[in-house]
Structure formats: structure tokens, C-alpha cells
Amino acid sequence: MRRSGFVDAVGGLGRHDHVCWAFETPGEFRASAGRFLADGLAAGLRVLYLAEAARQTDLDHVGGFAAARATGAAQVQDLGIYDTGLQLDPAAQVRAYAQATEQALAAGYRGLRVAAEATPLVRTPAQLDAFTRYEHLVDRYMTAHPFSAMCGYHCGELSAAAIAELAGMHPVASRASAPLRLFASAEPGVGAALAGEIDVSGHALLRTALHRADPAPDGDELVIDARELAFIDHRGLFQLVEHARGRGARTVLHVARDSMVRLLADTLRLPDVRLVES
Structure with a gap:
């Protein structure tokens, strides 16, 4: 089962987990990335560290990392493999990681794990838009394949709003990075999972996340896991409903038994909203 929620550390994440890590200094990110990738090596995964101006020895302080580099189990690449002046092609990047995951499996590893300091890829509004779309697409891929990732973003170089947009596309994020998260679900027929808190300050973020992720209906119903x-x-509930209506679907919300969403939906009596306790 994939993890979801806010975390203070990246240890213990599994083969399908996807975490956004907002950091204050490059050294902080390297330390957290080292822990994340060391767990991957211990789990039998091939691991990859990506950062701007990365050196092959950047993570050699991590026990076993240098030896893993020698065998190809661990790799370090400069973020220069991307053209940081251009915006990412979301679908093409997912295909690239899918191919790398298949190559890792073919080589005898249990999957692929990547820690990427991606700040240089999201510095312009167009780059941010493309990369957040990619974050959701690759999150969908992770639900069914042994690919896990840690995406790092520098708080000193990006606005809090930009980091919230990025963190909001991850099931797992560092604490206080985003008020809400819209991410992929591994359950058949569920368009997306929605977590966190949505009040007046989160309406714009929810609207942007729905637009970029564009969760698809299953037949004539758009199912959202809201547990x-x-x-x-x-107004947040209206936004969900309007998105579903725009896709020609009614809204189905999976909720916990004691969820306040049930009380709100019952009060509003929206005709095209159905709640499912799960």
C-alpha cells in the first residue's frame, strides 16, 4: 500500500511511494536524498540521484553508495541531462522513467528509485505548469509499477505558492508544504484521491490542481477518494462537482464514516453527488 500524508523524514517509504521534499539548503536535500536512496538500495532497487552540478561522489558519505555506484546499482547524474531553459514534456518524461524502470527490472533489481533536486526545472510559470502535470502523470504510473521518487524543491528559490502547487500533486509531502493534495489512486475506477483541508485560501490551489491533473470519470461517474x-x-465542494460536470459525469466521493464531507453534502443536497462510506 502506498503512503500518504505529511512527513518529517523520508525513511521507510516503499516501492510505489512519491514524496515532495521542500528544503532550505542543498546540504539538507543531499542528506535526505541519501537516506531515501539508501533505503532503496537495501530494498534491492536501482537508485538514481539527480541534481544541478551533481558530482559522482556527492552521496559517497552514505554507507554502501560508492560500492553501489561501482556496480551500477546507484547512479548520479547532473540535472543538465534536461534542458533547464525549456519546459518539460510530461508524457515523454513518464515514458523515459517507465523505460528506466523496465531496464532496472531486466537487470535483476526490484525496481527504480529516484531522488531529484528539480528546482531548476520549475523556475518559470510555463515550466511550473508543465512539471506539475508531469508530477501527476508519473504519480499515476507509480501506483502500478515499482518506481518511487523523491522530488526536492528549494524554499529559498521558489515561492510558497509554487511549492504548494508542486507538493499538492504528491501523496506524501514535507510538513506545511501544501494545505491540500490531489494525487493518483491505486484503486480501480477512482479518478484521484483528495486529502488535506480546503477553505477559502485553498480554492485557487484546488482549481489549479484539478485543471492540471484532470481526473477522468469512470463511465458517467467521477470517483474521488476523499477519506x-x-x-x-x-465552495470547494462546488468546484469538485463543477469539474465532474465539465467531464459529463456525476461526483462520487468515498468518505470515512465520521467525515464532515457527509454532513456538508447532506446539507447542500446536491443532486449529482453520491457518497460512499469506505
Whole structure:
């Protein structure tokens, strides 16, 4: 089962997990990336470290990393493999990681794990838009394949709003990085999972996340797993409903038995919203 929620450390994440790590200094990111990748090596995964101006020895302080580099189990690449002046092609990048994952499996590893300091790839509005779309697409891929990733973003170089947009596309994120998260679900027929809190300050973020992720209906129903949604106000619920209506679907929300979403939906009596306790 994939992890979801806010974390203070990246240890213990599994083969399908996807974490956004907002950091203050490059040294902090290297330390966290080292822990994340060391766990991957211990789990039998091939691991890859990506950062701007990365040196092959950057993570050799991590026990076993230098030896793993010698065998090809660990790799270090400069972020210069991307043209950081251009915006990413989201689908093409997912295909590239899918191919790398298949190559890792063919070589006898249990999957692929990547830690990437991706700040240089999201510095312009166009880059941010493309990369957040990619984050959701690759998150969908991770639900069914042994690919896990840690995506690092520098708080000193990006605005809090930009980091919230990025963190909001991950099931796991560093604490206080985003008020809400819209991410892929591994459950058949579920368009996306929605977690966190949505009040007046989160309406714009929810609208942007829905536009970029564009969760698809299953037949004539758009199913959203809202079991980890702690709060949503009426306007936030209307946004979900309007998105589904725009896709020609009714809204189905999976909620916990004691969810406040049930009370809100019952109060509003929206005709094309159905709640499922799960």
C-alpha cells in the first residue's frame, strides 16, 4: 500500500511511494536524498540521484553508495541531462522513467528509485505548469509499477505558492508544504484521491490542481477518494462537482464514516453527488 500524508523524514517509504521534499539548503536535500536512496538500495532497487552540478561522489558519505555506484546499482547524474531553459514534456518524461524502470527490472533489481533536486526545472510559470502535470502523470504510473521518487524543491528559490502547487500533486509531502493534495489512486475506477483541508485560501490551489491533473470519470461517474479530506467548505465542494460536470459525469466521493464531507453534502443536497462510506 502506498503512503500518504505529511512527513518529517523520508525513511521507510516503499516501492510505489512519491514524496515532495521542500528544503532550505542543498546540504539538507543531499542528506535526505541519501537516506531515501539508501533505503532503496537495501530494498534491492536501482537508485538514481539527480541534481544541478551533481558530482559522482556527492552521496559517497552514505554507507554502501560508492560500492553501489561501482556496480551500477546507484547512479548520479547532473540535472543538465534536461534542458533547464525549456519546459518539460510530461508524457515523454513518464515514458523515459517507465523505460528506466523496465531496464532496472531486466537487470535483476526490484525496481527504480529516484531522488531529484528539480528546482531548476520549475523556475518559470510555463515550466511550473508543465512539471506539475508531469508530477501527476508519473504519480499515476507509480501506483502500478515499482518506481518511487523523491522530488526536492528549494524554499529559498521558489515561492510558497509554487511549492504548494508542486507538493499538492504528491501523496506524501514535507510538513506545511501544501494545505491540500490531489494525487493518483491505486484503486480501480477512482479518478484521484483528495486529502488535506480546503477553505477559502485553498480554492485557487484546488482549481489549479484539478485543471492540471484532470481526473477522468469512470463511465458517467467521477470517483474521488476523499477519506483523508479533513475539511472542505461549500465552495470547494462546488468546484469538485463543477469539474465532474465539465467531464459529463456525476461526483462520487468515498468518505470515512465520521467525515464532515457527509454532513456538508447532506446539507447542500446536491443532486449529482453520491457518497460512499469506505
